[in-house]
Amino acid sequence: MKNLIRLQFRKSLLPFLVLAGAVLLSVPAALLLRPDTLTGPEAVNIAMLFWALAGLPLALMTLAGTAGSDAASDSSRAAEQLLPESQYRQVLSGLAVAAAESALLLLSVYAVMGFSVPMDKLTFVTAHVARHYAFYAAFLILYSFTLSYAFRNAVAGGLAAAALLGVTAVPLMSAALFRELLLDLIPLTLLNSLTAVLALGGALGALYLLCRAFARKEAGRAAKVVFSALLLALPVVPPFIGLAVLRGKAAEVTWPVFPLTIQSDNPQDARGVMLVQKPFTGEAFLIDEAGRRAVVFPEDSARGLPNYFFPVPAFIRGQTMAAPDGTVWVYCDRYDKPAVLMSGNAGTGLKLRATLPDSWRAHFVRGKTPGIVERRRDGFYYAQLNPGDKPLKWENIRKISGEAEKRWIAGTGAEALLDAFLRARLAGAPGVAVISADGKTVTAGGGKWTVPGALGPKVPLIGLQLGDGVNYVVPAREGKGSASYLCPPGKAARRLWGDYFRPGTNLWAAPDGTLWGYNKRFGIVLTARKLFGVTKKEFDSPQLYILTREGKSIESFRLDSILRELPDVEGEIALAREENGSLWFTIGNAYLVKTGEKPNGPYSAWKLPESVREKYWRSTLLATRNGIMIAAMDGVYFMDWEGRSKKL
Amino acid sequence: MNESILEAKGLKKAFGAKEVLKGLDLVAARGEVVGILGRNGSGKTTLFSILLDLTAPDGGSAEILGLRPDGSGRLRGLIGYVPEKPAFHGFMTARQVLEFRAGFFPRWDMAKALDLCKKLELDPASKVSAMSKGNLAKLAWIAATAHNPELLLLDEPTSGLDYLVRDHILNGLIHELTEGGKTIIVSNHRMGEMGGILDRVCVLKDGVIAASHSAAFLSEEAFRAAARLESPAALPEGVIALSGSGALREFAVFGRARLEKLKLDPAFAGAEVSPLALEDSFKVLLGE
Numbered sequence: 047m048k049n050l051i052r053l054q055f056r057k058s059l060l061p062f063l064v065l066a067g068a069v070l071l072s073v074p075a076a077l078l079l080r081p082d083t084l085t086g087p088e089a090v091n092i093a094m095l096f097w098a099l100a101g102l103p104l105a106l107m108t109l110a111g112t113a114g115s116d117a118a119s120d121s122s123r124a125a126e127q128l129l130p131e132s133q134y135r136q137v138l139s140g141l142a143v144a145a146a147e148s149a150l151l152l153l154s155v156y157a158v159m160g161f162s163v164p165m166d167k168l169t170f171v172t173a174h175v176a177r178h179y180a181f182y183a184a185f186l187i188l189y190s191f192t193l194s195y196a197f198r199n200a201v202a203g204g205l206a207a208a209a210l211l212g213v214t215a216v217p218l219m220s221a222a223l224f225r226e227l228l229l230d231l232i233p234l235t236l237l238n239s240l241t242a243v244l245a246l247g248g249a250l251g252a253l254y255l256l257c258r259a260f261a262r263k264e265a266g267r268a269a270k271v272v273f274s275a276l277l278l279a280l281p282v283v284p285p286f287i288g289l290a291v292l293r294g295k296a297a298e299v300t301w302p303v304f305p306l307t308i309q310s311d312n313p314q315d316a317r318g319v320m321l322v323q324k325p326f327t328g329e330a331f332l333i334d335e336a337g338r339r340a341v342v343f344p345e346d347s348a349r350g351l352p353n354y355f356f357p358v359p360a361f362i363r364g365q366t367m368a369a370p371d372g373t374v375w376v377y378c379d380r381y382d383k384p385a386v387l388m389s390g391n392a393g394t395g396l397k398l399r400a401t402l403p404d405s406w407r408a409h410f411v412r413g414k415t416p417g418i419v420e421r422r423r424d425g426f427y428y429a430q431l432n433p434g435d436k437p438l439k440w441e442n443i444r445k446i447s448g449e450a451e452k453r454w455i456a457g458t459g460a461e462a463l464l465d466a467f468l469r470a471r472l473a474g475a476p477g478v479a480v481i482s483a484d485g486k487t488v489t490a491g492g493g494k495w496t497v498p499g500a501l502g503p504k505v506p507l508i509g510l511q512l513g514d515g516v517n518y519v520v521p522a523r524e525g526k527g528s529a530s531y532l533c534p535p536g537k538a539a540r541r542l543w544g545d546y547f548r549p550g551t552n553l554w555a556a557p558d559g560t561l562w563g564y565n566k567r568f569g570i571v572l573t574a575r576k577l578f579g580v581t582k583k584e585f586d587s588p589q590l591y592i593l594t595r596e597g598k599s600i601e602s603f604r605l606d607s608i609l610r611e612l613p614d615v616e617g618e619i620a621l622a623r624e625e626n627g628s629l630w631f632t633i634g635n636a637y638l639v640k641t642g643e644k645p646n647g648p649y650s651a652w653k654l655p656e657s658v659r660e661k662y663w664r665s666t667l668l669a670t671r672n673g674i675m676i677a678a679m680d681g682v683y684f685m686d687w688e689g690r691s692k693k694l
Numbered sequence: 695m696n697e698s699i700l701e702a703k704g705l706k707k708a709f710g711a712k713e714v715l716k717g718l719d720l721v722a723a724r725g726e727v728v729g730i731l732g733r734n735g736s737g738k739t740t741l742f743s744i745l746l747d748l749t750a751p752d753g754g755s756a757e758i759l760g761l762r763p764d765g766s767g768r769l770r771g772l773i774g775y776v777p778e779k780p781a782f783h784g785f786m787t788a789r790q791v792l793e794f795r796a797g798f799f800p801r802w803d804m805a806k807a808l809d810l811c812k813k814l815e816l817d818p819a820s821k822v823s824a825m826s827k828g829n830l831a832k833l834a835w836i837a838a839t840a841h842n843p844e845l846l847l848l849d850e851p852t853s854g855l856d857y858l859v860r861d862h863i864l865n866g867l868i869h870e871l872t873e874g875g876k877t878i879i880v881s882n883h884r885m886g887e888m889g890g891i892l893d894r895v896c897v898l899k900d901g902v903i904a905a906s907h908s909a910a911f912l913s914e915e916a917f918r919a920a921a922r923l924e925s926p927a928a929l930p931e932g933v934i935a936l937s938g939s940g941a942l943r944e945f946a947v948f949g950r951a952r953l954e955k956l957k958l959d960p961a962f963a964g965a966e967v968s969p970l971a972l973e974d975s976f977k978v979l980l981g982e
Contacts, residue, residue: 048797049794049797049798053783053794056785057783057785121781124777124779124781125781125782125783127748128746128748128770128775128777129767129770129795129798130767130768130769130770130771130798130799131767131798132765132766132767133748133765133767134765135767258750258765261748262748262749262750262765263709263749263750264750265708265750265752
């Protein structure tokens with residue numbers, strides 16, 4: 047074999063040297079011809095990227111294709127087939143040399159790039175190619191060689207190999223794109239491995255059969271050629287089957303429409319409805335706990351062939367709000383359609399209240415008279431959301447009060463104006479408190495509280511509905527540290543917890559009205575990192591602070607022991623409900639846990655239906671009065687507080 | 695002499711619808727020189743290709759020097775082969791060809807190869823791409839014999855050689871080989887020139903060995919009979935019409951016994967009998 051390899055190397059020396067010389071000469075050429083905007087190393091890197099993505103594939107096709115056609119040529123066979131080596135080994139020696147020369151070319155380009163590929167400068171497609179370069183290069187070499195051997199023509203073989211590579215790579219890229227979207231719908235690693243094994247093994251097998259058919263002229267030549275063709279086409283099959291399965295599953299994927307739901311002012315009214323989208327069909331619908339649906343945007347099946355291979359999720363944005371009269375308001379915006387504003391409910395259907403063709407985004411404003419603030423191309427508009435069929439009256443609110451503007455002087459952009467408007471309007475609404483300039487007085491409606499000195503921006507505080515009415519939580523200074531004060535209706539402010547808590551920052555109300563928060567050292571992001579990044583034994587879960595609707599405080603509550611015991615724990619922890627001393631938490635999108643008030647006491651845990659991983663949404667869950675709605679991989683589920691789940 | 699080093703049984707080979715070999719049997723003993731006589735396209739090259747383990751038979755079996763053709767190529771290490779159209783890599787010199795081949799044959803004798811170059815007047819420094827047809831044939835001869843094979847397959851081995859070289863090969867090289875106990879299977883369109891060295895001639899016809907005669911038989915018991923036939927007569931077995939017009943006809947008779955029997959036939963009374971030249975015997979066998 048050694049002598050054969052020497053011979054093949056000698057035969058292909060000239061084209062190899064020409065290609066290697068071209069690669070090396072492109073270094074000084076890049077330096078000489080570089081534009082002023084590029085440094086020398088950047089120019090060389092770009093030249094090498096060109097080689098990697100365009101020049102080398104051609105070079106590989108040339109080297110392997112000429113070697114393959116040469117192995118099949120009458121002249122080479124006449125000169126070599128009398129040697130006492132099997133004909134397959136003789137053919138393989140040509141392939142081995144083509145592969146070795148290709149590897150040398152690749153290595154030289156990689157070396158000039160400093161053994162590092164600037165992945166950050168690549169597009170998705172080129173980055174995908176770079177990550178799988180070894181496979182694609184091996185594919186191109188093997189197939190160019192084998193097909194050129196079969197056709198006895200390097201050009202035909204090389205082009206056919208490139209075409210097959212394209213057909214194989216496109217669905218693989220598509221599957222990788224799905225993964226990029228964090229949709230692990232199929233075992234992509236297995237699919238890639240299977241494709242690689244079939245491609246590499248299939249090409250070698252096909253070459254063996256072709257060699258027996260063409261060189262050794264064995265009986266059943268036609269069958270061998272047909273079987274070789276099937277072997278060569280085989281690696282195309284898994285990617286396409288994988289893609290078909292992937293698309294079938296993707297069509298069932300549901301995501302919540304962000305930013306989820308604003309409930310009415312009374313938490314106990316938490317409506318069991320969720321605004322859901324099927325991102326790969328473009329469908330959006332409102333669904334309730336009973337599984338009744340009201341369509342917002344119907345399924346859009348005619349999204350074209352390009353979308354078949356490179357799916358673009360619809361990325362529907364929107365919001366729902368339950369008004370005090372029970373009406374659910376829905377704002378929904380799909381990138382390719384005008385936004386819509388609808389009202390109604392899942393059971394009886396939604397009624398279109400306005401089409402908003404210029405809408406960029408919108409926010410619902412709750413209160414006795416709910417409203418919507420919409421940002422359009424030409425500014426901000428406000429409308430009250432009245433029941434009935436009357437058209438909405440839109441008011442241009444570009445100009446806001448001077449006071450509100452001053453309050454938000456730090457922000458000068460359009461978003462700051464919108465935010466200022468919302469907060470100014472909230473400041474005059476029931477359930478919103480205003481902090482005095484010195485931070486010591488909190489006033490809301492007829493109530494007035496004194497606190498040691500409120501921390502942070504003196505923005506209106508949103509009230510939190512507890513059993514005794516609307517309460518306000520104010521973070522205040524305490525010595526060198528901070529504490530949180532509770533301002534209950536009709537009573538003096540009292541110290542709640544010895545740490546900083548601010549509603550919306552690290553303090554939230556569960557759908558049933560129970561207040562809960564993380565101590566400041568363990569914010570949301572840190573929590574997620576903690577759970578993602580360390581082993582279970584090492585992690586230090588956040589301390590949770592809970593205030594029940596009845597005013598009972600639970601401090602420094604931890605779920606460490608539970609988190610250690612549950613497999614595959616990742617994501618955020620959120621309190622979903624409190625009832626008679628029992629607490630329900632969601633852990634990431636993975637578990638619903640019911641526990642007592644004692645951290646290490648008995649608990650129950652239920653695995654939730656699998657959801658897409660958190661990238662675009664912090665949660666795919668929506669806690670309601672009666673349980674949790676889950677926008678899962680294969681549809682929407684409902685799980686009650688005892689872990690009984692059903693697909694809606 | 696009786697030790698068989700080549701034994702093919704029922705070899706079959708078809709290319710598409712065309713059956714080239716249809717159950718060919720062939721045996722060659724150690725030291726035997728066997729001539730394969732056949733017309734163009736009769737399957738001689740296919741037979742050699744199977745014996746060299748280059749082409750797989752569709753049926754039948756072969757055993758050569760104790761090995762069966764299995765695609766491994768090992769057989770070619772034991773066989774010397776002179777093809778009709780020798781081919782080497784054009785970028786090599788004759789010496790490089792020989793050195794390259796030396797790497798594949800454990801019994802390669804480089805001194806012998808260079809000595810043969812000298813004898814055949816082939817310059818080892820000459821480049822293959824510049825070689826004449828004759829020089830390519832010489833190089834093929836050297837390459838086929840330098841590893842001292844036990845069996846030689848010669849496919850038109852003198853094709854392209856001038857008279858002097860042909861004579862050198864036929865009367866020198868091949869004699870040396872046969873005296874050294876080598877077995878030779880040879881096909882040659884001019885089989886007559888091989889006459890002195892052949893032990894046996896096999897006629898390959900219709901995909902099988904249709905006839906096999908010893909060289910001694912062909913040189914001693916093949917006769918030409920010229921007779922005047924007054925009326926058409928049925929020819930006995932072993933008597934083949936050669937030529938002639940009218941009543942004067944010529945016949946080839948194979949076997950002394952048949953000749954004697956023929957003489958007794960009144961129709962052939964007075965026939966003139968003379969030995970049949972070897973070249974003519976081959977022609978008759980081919981045309982039979």
